[in-house]
Amino acid sequence: MTDSAWRDTTLPIAQRVADLMARMSLREKVAQMYGAWLNVGETPGEVAPHQNDQAPDPIDWPELIRHGLGQMTRLYGSAPVEPLAGARHVADLQRQIIDAGRFGIPAIVHEECLTGLAAWKAPIFPTPLAWGASFDPALVEAMAAHIGATMRRLGIHQGLAPVVDVARDLRWGRVEETIGEDPHLVGTIGAAYVRGLQSAGIVATLKHFVGYSASRAGRNLAPVSIGPRELADVLLPPFEMALRAGAGSVLNNYTDIDGVPVAADPSLLTALLRDRLGFDGTVVSDYFAIAFLESLHGVAADRAEAAAAALRAGIDVELPGVNCYGGPLLKALEAGDVDEALIDRAVERILRQKCELGLLDPGFRPEPDYLADPADLDDPEARTIARRLAERSIVLLRNDSGVLPLRPGTRLAVVGPGAHRPDALFGCYSFPRHVGVHHPGLELGVETPAIVDALGTAFPVSYSLGCPFLGGSDEDIAAAAQAAAAADVCVAVLGDLAGLFGTGTSGEGCDAPDLRLPGRQEELLEALLATGTPVVLVVLAGRPYELSRQVDRLAAVACTFFPGEEGAAALAGVLSGAVNPSGRLPVGFPGAGASQPSTYLAARLGRRSDVSTVDPSPLFPFGHGLAYADAQWGPAALNPADGWATDGEIELTVPLRNPHDREVSTVVQVYAHDPVASVARPVRQLLAAPRVDLAPGESRTLIVTLHADLLSYTGRDGRRIVEPGDVELFVARSSTDVHTEFRVPMVGPPREAGTARRLHPGIILLP
Structure with a gap:
């Protein structure tokens, strides 16, 4: 192929893109508007409901890439892949895509990266709710820069993070993915993450524009009924702050707002996001969101109508694969239901982003840098950042008895379902809890001690389960109480196991009917308190829980929101006094009853009142946190x-x-x-x-x-x-x-x- 202006790196990007688009056929343009979800090795089980229902027919790879390809989906994050094998696969697929199309345009590779790159053997950092608890944007920025550098080494270009939804209902399973209940905190920390990720050359993707966290009754993907003022003053500002930080992409909200699905709403995705806020990057669909316009929302008769509605609304790229933006979109074009100018609008944005990433440069190499230097992804720098962030995100909620910090030689009974499981330290978008659960017996991929083991390095420890996160037996609860009675102090590690769609008690699709501790954990806590041994409660969770019935009898309460691979060591440091606790609550802990979830942002009528018998006052308020020594x-x-x-x-x-x-x-x-x-x-x-x-x-x-x-x-x-x-x-x-x-x-x-x-x-x- 002869040299063309679009290959000339000295020309302005707009000129290069215009030259390339003038040479492309309609079919080649459309091929840039969707991704392909390909797995290395074994195909995983269904990660999410509707995944297989919405999947297209088996991929004919040569035919799929004949006109080019916009994106490749989760080549590292769909199944356990050795990083070196994954990098080789990325290189091989990119070469095939380059060779197949007339213009040799590589695909953007995207991955999830909410608690670190969601790939086997990549470091696992604390969850976003822990970022919020740290109140430390500089440290979050450093974490994101490391995540971005790891992704870049592996040939990845786009990360689906951060989540800048504001927590509105603590029953919602995805509270752990939010940064907190305050828009300023969410926006400040979210913007820091964007700066860090994009400093490494990775496109940050804001989720989920806009209103996802306000679903009715805290149910995932439920309808949203909010007024324009709540959207503008509470839910939108974090997106504005993160956009100003340079975020290159935005991912749509799954839900409908007052009956209009966001994926088909031009007033949000175009008039607000682009015309009013000035965003000029790409809008990518949440997985299957365009097909859901037909199958879940019922606002499209078929996939052609769904494609037309999403394109008119402003979605440029369909993820994870091609359901609607391939044949159905072409059908809508032939029928005159879609203006071809909308195709050009989307493709111009996509190619501009590829140009910014260097994918259109003549010197682009399909081989990831990792192939030349396959060093450990979970390096000492990652461990240092993970430890520091975990330490600064642990919140000491109560410490009236003087039991904490623990004195040297204290005999501990460590009890609870979160104490002995290393994966209990991870959020739902970590690889072990997101994908690894579908591969029984798979190693975690990163060295992660359990809390009982970390405490055992400093104190004499006995361990008893008490009960699992859900269910359990009377015998196990009695055994835990017996262990507590024989100890100087009992450390009870209670709360959540993260997962997706029923594989945990917190996480996407793991919503809570109320805010009592899951399963029999509150019963276990009562049995421990009845022994008379001082009980230090560690809430290891993805959301706050209602503790009003026990709090006055507890010796101390600490909280950590899925602190990652260094979380056990960080927690042991705080309990022993080696680390001075300094985290603050990004979400309040509910008061008695826990049937009326609320945030601290209430107006006067939303506070305690003589005209209602329900008191929404928090047990521990937003911003609360104690220390052993403070300024x-x-x-x-x-x-x-x-x-x-x-x-x-x-x-x-x-x-x-x-x-x-x-x-x-x-x-x-x-x-x-x-x-x-x-x-x-x-x-x-x-x-x-x-x-x-x-x-x-x-x-x-x-x-x-x-x-x-x-x-x-x-x-x-x-x-x-x-x-x-x-x-x-x-x-x-x-x-x-x-x-x-x-x-x-x-x-x-x-x-x-x-x-x-x-x-x-x-x-x-x-x-």
Whole structure:
């Protein structure tokens, strides 16, 4: 083939793409709009419901790639694949695709990467809910950069992460995949993940645009019934923050919102995402989401109608394979149901992204770098990041008895279903819990001690199961109580086993009918408390649980949200005192009853009230977390204190000092409340939450600059506004533990903030 302008790397990308598209046939363009799901070696069992129902006929590979191919789906993450074998397979398939098409355009390879690359023998990091508990965007960015570098070495180009849905109902199984219940926290941490992943040359894909986490009754893929203000002010801001961080792709929400499936909604995928927010990357379908328009939503008569609806809405790429964007889309084109200009619109975005990734360059090599340097994926740097993030995400919820930190020589009875299983430390999108469960006897692929083993390196330990995550026997509960009675302290590790669609108690498709501990675990906890031995409860889970009946009798409570491969060592460090706990809750723990899931973002009528017998107050609130040693906070100051312009800034100053002989880490949380507004506003809403590390004896001054944009909200006419009037600001250790309160008048005319508003506070730390 002669040299063409689209191969010239000195030309602007737009010019290269236009040249290539002018040479392509319609069939070659359409081939760029779908993927192929190919497995190496053994075909796994059905990972998800509807997977096999929606699968097309068996792939005729030579015919499929004859006109090119847009994507390849999960070559490493569909079955246990040795990394070296996977890299060879990637290279072989890319060569075949290059050789088959007229233009030799490689395919984008995508994988899941929510808790690290979801591939056998790749490192397994803490879940996103643990990222939120760390309140440490810099550390999350470093983790994502390492994940991205690993993916790039293996010839992968796109990662389906992060999830920037805001948790709305703790019963929803995918709470563990969210970063928390506050949009500022979710957006700050999510944007950090995007920066890290894309710094390695991997396309970050935001999930699930938009509203997925607000499904009715916390049921996965259930309808969503929310107002436009909840969408705009709670669910959308994290996507805005992550898009500004440079995310190159967005994946649609499966559900319908007020009866309209998002996959067929141009008002969301085009008018909002592209026209209003200015996104110019690719929109990829969640797996089978386009076919679901026919089979689950009933808004298309066949796959041709589904393809037409999704394309008009703004979905550029069908994943995981070709169900609707192949023959059915061509059928819709022939029938005149789809404008060919929409094909060009999608393909231009796809080819631009391939150009940015270097896939259209003449020097592209199909061989992943890993083939030249097949070093261990789970390297020392990964272990260091995983340990640090696990340590900083563990939340000490209660410690009134002085049992923690455990004294040297303390005889421990370690009890519970989470204590002896290394895979209990992993989230549902880790390879062992996502794919490995379909391969009995498969090794985890990474070295991961169980919690009982990690504690056993520092203390004399006996272990008793008590009960599994679900079910169990009276005899096992009695045996655990006997073990506890013979010990100085009982450590009970209770909570969840992550999985998908019934293979766990937390995770995608593993929704909860209520927030009581699963199975017989609460019964086990009561039996342990009845022994009189001090009980330290470790909640190892994907969501908070209701502990109000036991909390006053527990010696201490710690919480960790699936902390990954270094989680056991991190937890042992916290319980022993070697690590000073510093995590904060990204979601509140529910209070008594647990039948009314709520978040801290409630307006006044959503709080405790004399007009209802149900108290939604949390047992442990958003932002809560204790430490063995914490910073001293000096008097906070506000400048200016006499007025905050509706288009201006204000500064909060907080002196911090570490009086201890060990490092401390504190999270200074700044909340706001608009007591008189055009619409009902939350009683507390987070504006900033910087984490500050202080060496022994060190003093620093924290300056937080807040722009008035951070107080903007959607008014009655649907426009985002900043209004004059008094504003309450709170410098706090949690959403309920206020250190200093200010009341400042916001002065000036009402102002529309719009989509260009400031989304982040300014953070300065002075010596």
